[in-house]
Amino acid sequence: MYVDIHSALALISGILILIRPALLNYIIALYLILIGILGIVK
Numbered sequence: 001m002y003v004d005i006h007s008a009l010a011l012i013s014g015i016l017i018l019i020r021p022a023l024l025n026y027i028i029a030l031y032l033i034l035i036g037i038l039g040i041v042k
Helices: 005-019 021-041
Strands: none
Touching (some): 005 021
């Protein structure tokens, strides 16, 4: 089964934000950094 890495990151980020809303800024920052790195590497 193939899972798009962007979809998986978005799902995990959303779940973490629901569990710990205080982590919102950090999760968004990490998400954007990972998406940027993946975009450069591809």
